[in-house]
Amino acid sequence: MHREHLEIVQSALRALSPAPESSSYRVPRMWVDEQPGAIAVDPVLWHLEQLGELLASPSADTAVDWHREAVVYNLFVRFGCAFDHDGDGRIAPEPLASGFRETGTLLKAIAMLPYIKKLGANTIYLLPLTTIGEKERKGTLGSPYAVQDPLRLDPMLAEPALGLQPETLLKAFIEAAHLQGMHVVLEFVFRTASVDSRWIGEHPEWFYWLKESVPPESYGPPHFQQDTLNEIYSLVDRHEMEGLPAPSESYRNQFARRPVTAEPQKEGGYRGIDADGEACRIASAFSDWPPDDRQPAWTDVTYLRMHTPPEFDYIAYNTIRMYDAALTNPETHNTGLWEEISGIIPRFQREYGIDGAMMDMGHALPAALKKEIVTRARKTRPDFVFWDENFDPTPAIRDEGFNAVFGSFPFVVSDIIYIRGLLNFLNKTGVALPFFGTGENHNTPRVPFRYGEQEAGRSFSTFIFTLSAVLPAVPFIHSGMEILEWRPVNLGLNFNDEDRAMWPPETLPLFSAASFDWERTNSLQPLNGYVKKVLDVRSRHLDIILSGEQGSLVIPIVSDDAIFALKRTAGGRSLLFIGNSAIDNPRTGYIEFKKESAALDDLLTGTICMVENHRLELTLKPGQCMLFLLPDEN
Template sequence: MHTTHLETVLHLLRQLPSLPENQAYHIPQLWTSDFPGTAAVEPGIYYSDIIARILEHPRTDSAETERKSRWSEAAVVYNLFVRLTAAFDHNLDGTVGKEPLECGFRETGTLLKAIALLPYISELGANTVYLLPLTAIGKANRKGNLGSPYAVKDPFAIDPMLDEPALGLAPDFLLKAFVEAAHLLGIRVVFEFVFRTAAIDSSWVTTHPSWFYWLSGNTGDNRYGPPFFDQETLNAIYEKTDRHDLQNLPAPSGEYTGMFVPPPASLARHNDNMEGIGENGMPCHIASAFSDWPPDDRQPPWTDVTYLKMHNHPDFNYIAYNTIRMYDAALDDPDTFNRELWDTIISIIPWYQEHYGIDGAMIDMGHALPGELKRMIVASARKSRPDFAFWDENFDPTPAVRDEGFDAVFGSLPFVIHDPVFIRGLLNYLNKTGVALPFFGTGENHNTPRVCHRNPCSETGRNHAMFIFTLSAILPTIPFLHSGMEICEWHPVNLGLNFDENDRSGFPAETLPLFSTFSYDWETTNRVEPLVRYIRTVLSVRKKHAELIRCGDKGSIVLPYVTEPELLAVLRKNGSKSLLFIGNSNGETPKSGIIEFAFPEGSLFDLIEERNHEVSDHKLSICCRPGQCLLFELPQQN
């Protein structure tokens, strides 16, 4: 009988010797229970026991029954950044070491520990795991002590840091075991793919130098940076792009575009960088990347990654907004497509489907890929799996994105959900237009501030997180658990969006968890009660009312009037059925208010705390604790 990858991992774990008396290996108790703190374990026994239980788990048929449907609509997502989420100070020496412990197990997150977290993720209520990039990472201009997962060295190789040396198994073997384990638990697996950028020292540089943008001069030349546009030019850019007029978009100055040169005639390695020699004998090097939009964005440059050159048009041999995102109309010409690069990109997802059996893909910077290329990527992946899900890192769930074949987008919720005024504006808009495409229900991701960022280690932060999670869960969204939010983690993963200068000075880029060793506060030493049990309750309620909540039709999201502005009421409607959400958006102060009903008397049952609230004389008087949310199933009206 064929032995699965997961069974092989189990066998090897059971062969491991006990730890010497002078070594101890601790795990967070939250990984297997509802209690904070740590427990000392034998790693071989601990991980083998979890895997044995997974292997004994009765196979669910949900994946098969929904195989023909767009299953994303029913997804509840746990966003897993393996090397961070599964990281822990196992020897309790106060640091998360980069190198393995004496026993051969790593403190940074590994695929074995990610397998062990799957039952925890399932019990939270998630049925889908979305993995941030797992590919091998470049070394050139590496940020932090681990490097950025977006500095992709080789899109077909798995990061060797995700293995467990104690087992002697390659990371790709463990990744196959991870997908097997997830499927046994009825969990789908979605990978994030990076197609728009690559590492400065990508393995493709030596074989395909024409896939990259090259600058004149040596690697140490510091003249290069994002192009500058004066205000008049910026106004013209915004005016044209707002009208979707991409004809003759304003280009950067000749001084800027003149720094770019054709691909080199020959290459030589200089430390971790590849340097080129042009046909004129002059040196050149690969241009690093920067934030692509808006054109005056002044985020720090992305020194470890570069943009792939999607077009070969000689007049657009430079990196700017009109060559890497808001493509000038001249680049619509198929003769300009960098066909060999496109074909290679198109082949990546089918390769992962064949080797790992994954269920879906999140496309990093999908908004910056040529539309035709995106359609080709989708069509190729769905040849063998018509149900294969595609998600787009796009903030706007438009019909155009849906027509490209995508099932969901990231959406704009994290940018509006923190302010009742903004959230009311978005919900009123969605009620009027309907939801064209599902988007993620969350207040954070790895590029935004954590919900608890402004109120770390406090009940205020926890209350705010409780409100935001509950509100997002009753909307026609895909509930999205950014790993760590369930334990009220507040430390940012990356300073990508919505951070200020104080954040940038207080959290140096090289120390951020996106680039360096770090562990969540799994022990919950911040003394704030985790939201684990609360999340289970809310997701259980959502599951029972899934058909109503997932409805995104026009008129399905109504905002009833409440006398207290900080109490947000949302009425979800689908035919004769309706749910009423009322939540206190204030995380510090209790709030009271009144909401009126058409019926004069009655008892409303709160599905979250399971107690009755009385309607009298058409009115319901409510007093909500900080962050408290109520959810009522309203009586059907004739």
Template sequence: MKQNSTPHQTTNLKLVLHALEQLPELKPGQPYYIPGLWNGGDSGFEPVQPGKYFADIITNMLSGNANEIRNPLQSSGNWTPDAVVYNLFIRLTTAYDHNNDGIVNTEPLENGFRETGTLLKATGLLPYIKKLGVNTLYLLPVTLTGSDDKKGSLGSPYAVKDPFAIDPMLDEPALGLSADILLKAFVEAAHLLNMRVLFEFVFRTASVDSNWIQDHPDWFYWISETGCATKYGPPHFSDEILHTIYEKVDKHDLNNLPAPEADYKKMFTSVPVAIHKKDEKLRGITKQGEECRIASAFSDWPPDDRQPPWTDVTYLKMHNHPEFNYIAYNTIRMYDVALDNPEYRNNLLWETIEAIIPHFQENYCIDGAMIDMGHALPSALKHSIVKRARRNNPNFAFWDENFDPTPSVRDEGFNAVFGSLPFVIHDPVFIRGLLNYLNKTGVALPFFGTGENHNTPRVCHGYPGMETGRNRSSFIFTLCCILPAIPFLHSGMELCEWHPVNLGLNFTAEDRERFPSDKLPLFSAFSYDWKTANGLKTLNSYISKILSIRANYRELVQCMDKGSMILPYITNPELLAVMRKNGDTTLLFIGNSNGSEAQNGIIEFGITDAILFDLIEEKEYPVSNHSLSLHFKPGQSMLFELPVEEKPS
């Protein structure tokens, strides 16, 4: 099977349109409200007839009228550097209180439409997303999730029950069409709008009630039901052993990595020979007659990480070495050399995993894949996944949830990595450290240009409804757009959304107390503040303008060479100056990292006098006696194109 890079089938989209056109008007007393932003407005909400509303959007797509705003990507080869990404978690991104009763219901309304996010609503949101300047859609997992021990009211999308099936909660019962058809229609609509679609794939974990368990119990880790159920959790390591672990891993010495204590390893049993249900949950019986259950997941790195456990998720057992029959950092991420040996590979599991992306290529015509926990997959398996998918589509993009854009990740066939920008973006000292390092070494792969994703605090976290959050977001986005990075909009960022999606990285104990699973959108029903955008003007028009400027300097900002990111001196440490150069073209970014206070600064130039033009606010600024004195509003950024002779001294 060979797949075109930008197929334009519309079979399923037309099926959806036909179903919408058959819907009767809603009865009085069954209102269906949508945010004004969805319909080209600024704020508030308005009533619509959902059948007609979505049918009109799809009709416009099919007629070609929606193609006025075009953001074409390369038709072949590595198109990732040209990507501008909008990241959707469908269940959350398009969730809304459609009947305006103050609750996002988890069950369909009487009219048959859902308030949690659906693929129909995501299709309807595409013109809004495209208008931002986006050309690539990145979907968090859309596959069928498990129900046992689920977190929150809906469970984790990373608790994958069947990686080949689509979550039925993403359908719209009013249409009588499956989520499978609606997903195909979504991709068709995106391609009509010249947008590419990537899915995030979960290969490292599964749900504790995975469909694979009964036929393949050897693909999972099992613990004794007797006595272990209450004691089980992450292994404990002493400070001395932790020091040894860090030292060996930092040196890439994976020989004889320190193992957990014997009492921890004894919790794990052999593979059961029989599977049964007990209290509606899967349990196993070992050859010795011991009852056991699937071991749930926890964050294994760093080895003393104390993130909340993932009760509905388990790690897949990639290797079957008898001495490593337990879950710990050295069995599921930093593979001990003795474990990571071809003779111990769980070959049938690997082959099954390798077949997942081809299934989605053939059935949904997707353009790329983001690999969840790619840093925790065996390198040989990643090579095989990439090789098999590229046989079907040589232009298929692979992005890795890896924090370091190293040549080794590039050599595995990946086009981009998540990177470490969100972890330094909030402190100009750390930003300078990262950029100086990348300027010295060069950049092997593009990284995500963002200050947030679903596992980190929102940029506006701690600033709900405050102008400070908006100012910080605009500064960070502008900076990201002049780096050798992929502009990345985590859905809701443009609304200055502050509520965390998940408590993954960089959260405090107070955050964990404040946001239990039933208040986290990754696990429970929740809607963005589409009505009022947290009391602020949205960033939509600003984002569009910055992306338009970036497009004019495409080759310069994409340059990953050593010496292409220089940080000139500026007198105020709250201000950040970054100079990008490529040939005779130089772009100078200066921004105020302080979102709440205005700042002044001076930057020196080699030329005595000149007039510089800020591309953002379209104002002129004089260089006088080698100096440019600037006053910045909170969070304000400026961009100047510099002639060769006007580079900062």
């Protein structure tokens, strides 16, 4: 396997002298021996030691169909690899005197790989790494989704001490992951760009322009009368996409008339002049589905203009996901933009050797464009994996060439009744496409945020992770979950106005410098050892767990509603999950069996539990779970 970029990094480190403040440079003990706390190291010598171990690793075998057995660790490098190295109580956005950063870098991501592998993960899913727009930035560092240049990496991901570009470090990271037998999936942003995107000056026709005379405070989603909203919802529900109601003429007239010429401004960004000679600016984006969503505009990003008809030269609900049937005609495609977008992943394949891609806002991309993206990437590498940020694992998405979808599981975990409903539905229909098995991601509340920072959050985190691991899903470790991190990364979905008032953008790690609580792990025993144990059991019974056939997700009746049971069956063998979803007290319940008596071995603890008189009765602590391989006829 390739090691040349790892060796370049090693040479750069060897050229450095030990750091003058090495006695005060600390790293999390979790990265070293999986325990809370911090240890003092010399950053040069420590990174050299980590790289030396990686380079000494024998090349690991990687399966052709690795995606079927993928266990994902989802990492936002700038945040997940950050640490208060000098112990002053803050994460400095500027590098320390030694030239090493406290914010997360790709060098520290390399050093974390052995820790991630020990958890049981074999796939790293990286949130966007590309350069971030300067204009209208959220927080102190800006959003990784405000992509200024989709082909260049954020310079914040490099360590100034090394004198190496982030592109070199990403190549080294992927080499190191491959040496560990791990795969790397990058998230790509194809629907939006920053309001000062590099593309604006070269291709103003790829963007929506708003007349400069429109006050920023008055711009936002169009207002629809209730009868129009009802009509929109009704047409969309029936998949009747022809002639969807347009916003009012006054709303549409806020947007510039084409063609537009763009000129860069000294203060950053671009100013345009439209066909009427009127000054205009890039139109910032907003959440435009549902059509009556009243969230404020997203000031740092804009939507890319995927279609050319002038009658659609505005941003509204059909910009994102509900395309009018008129836009399916190939003559309406913004072909130059589509060509540019569909060439991005092949470039990353050639440059970096990535193994897969998550398509951000995949539900919002034209189907024809998604098909072209997948086709071109698979020409370069037939086994390349695609994940779709879509919520329904349908056969149609599978047939588009995707290997998994985000799915809806994080949105039902707050209520055991909804979990039962989702799994009963999947049992009847079968699982057409794997989804992410997780209770959280960077856009949703973390499980401890929902249920409390202390034992209640730990209990439900244990329950949800164990249940997720036995579903026909992709186990998904949202970085920080294993140490019970509770603070939200971003307020995207399932948050309320009170949350938004409490967590403005400058406090959120998606936009500003921050770190996990690596030292105290939320004052609780971390879950890393438990995560490893569950994933080990899963790996021994993949033939049962990966089956998504109809009838493979049976929910047995338990006498206590808080105790949830799930029977997974495939090839004449069955695995039984039983867990206590209650977060504050033990619960006792029983489940009935066909067999009068049997001895069942809990695969997680080795405890023997007895079936007597056709019943298995259990008392489970809050969040406690058990897994049993069932004898025949049960």
